[in-house]
Amino acid sequence: MSQGINLPMSDQVAHNTAQPAPSRAELSYLRRGMFEPGGKLPLFDRRGQEINPAIIQICLANKWAEHWFANPVKPDWLVCRLTQAGRDVVQHYWPVNGNED
Numbered sequence: 563m564s565q566g567i568n569l570p571m572s573d574q575v576a577h578n579t580a581q582p583a584p585s586r587a588e589l590s591y592l593r594r595g596m597f598e599p600g601g602k603l604p605l606f607d608r609r610g611q612e613i614n615p616a617i618i619q620i621c622l623a624n625k626w627a628e629h630w631f632a633n634p635v636k637p638d639w640l641v642c643r644l645t646q647a648g649r650d651v652v653q654h655y656w657p658v659n660g661n662e663d
Contacts, residue, residue, distance in 0.1 A: 581624055581651075587617050589656055592626055592648050596658050601644030603627055618642060626651050 584592065591613060595603040603621075606612055618640045621627040626648035633639045644652075652658065 584621075584624075584626070584651055584655060585617075587614070588621055588626070589652065591617050592621060592644060593652050593656055593658070595627075595644035596649065596652055600630070601649070602630065603642045603644060605639055605641070615640065621648065624651075 591603060595601045598604075603618075604613060618627065622629070622640075622642065624647075625645055627642040628645050630641045630643040633641050
């Protein structure tokens with residue numbers, strides 16, 4: 563289970579409480595899709611390390627991300643894209659103001 567971002571109680575109540583808050587790592591992963599064509603989510607972090615598959619699985623389970631297509635060269639890679647629910651979560655917990663990276 564993910565650990566949520568600490569928010570004031572009023573912000574926690576305002577968000578859909580049926581879904582857990584994303585962890586910092588999940589939010590960082592999702593946020594990168596906000597600036598990519600089609601909402602493509604990264605396979606690697608900014609240091610070139612593979613994104614932890616557990617982070618991707620949690621985002622898929624919460625419907626913040628969805629499988630996009632299978633990579634024929636690397637079938638074990640999870641090529642995903644951001645869903646509208648994922649965009650909503652990012653905007654709620656870490657608002658995007660312009661083309662940030």
